[in-house]
Amino acid sequence: TTPTTDIKSIEFSIFPNPVKEIMTIAGLDKEMDVRITDVAGRLLIHTFTNANVDVSNLVSGAYFIQILDVETGASSSAKFIKL
Numbered sequence: 039t040t041p042t043t044d045i046k047s048i049e050f051s052i053f054p055n056p057v058k059e060i061m062t063i064a065g066l067d068k069e070m071d072v073r074i075t076d077v078a079g080r081l082l083i084h085t086f087t088n089a090n091v092d093v094s095n096l097v098s099g100a101y102f103i104q105i106l107d108v109e110t111g112a113s114s115s116a117k118f119i120k121l
Contacts, residue, residue, distance in 0.1 A: 046112035048105050056119035059094040063087065063105070071106040096120045 050065040063072070066088040074083035074093065077100055085091060091103070097120070104115040 046107075046110055048107060048112050048114040050105055050114060050116075052103060052116055052118055056121045057093055058121045059092065061091045061093050061103070061118065063089060063091065063103075066105070071108050073104045073106070075102050075104065077101070093120055 048066070048070070050063055052061050052063055054061075069086045069088045072083075072085050072087055072091060073081055074091065074096075075081050082096060082101070083091065083093070093101075100117060100119055102115050102117055104113060106113040
């Protein structure tokens with residue numbers, strides 16, 4: 039038999055989207071590993087937070103935010119637009 043693996047996801051929301059300077063992450067009850075990548079997958083911002091991320095230094099365009107719980111291995115991602 040093949041063992042089943044429960045892939046856990048993290049429930050969160052980001053706003054505003056599109057964003058100019060500060061993106062708020064809602065729904066996290068503790069600090070998580072937050073990574074922002076461009077559409078090519080290049081890591082641009084890496085921080086640990088449960089609240090806000092400063093994206094003011096990014097150029098206008100589409101990006102992905104990935105949130106990882108280092109304790110459980112759960113992760114989720116979302117697309118956002120930087121104005």
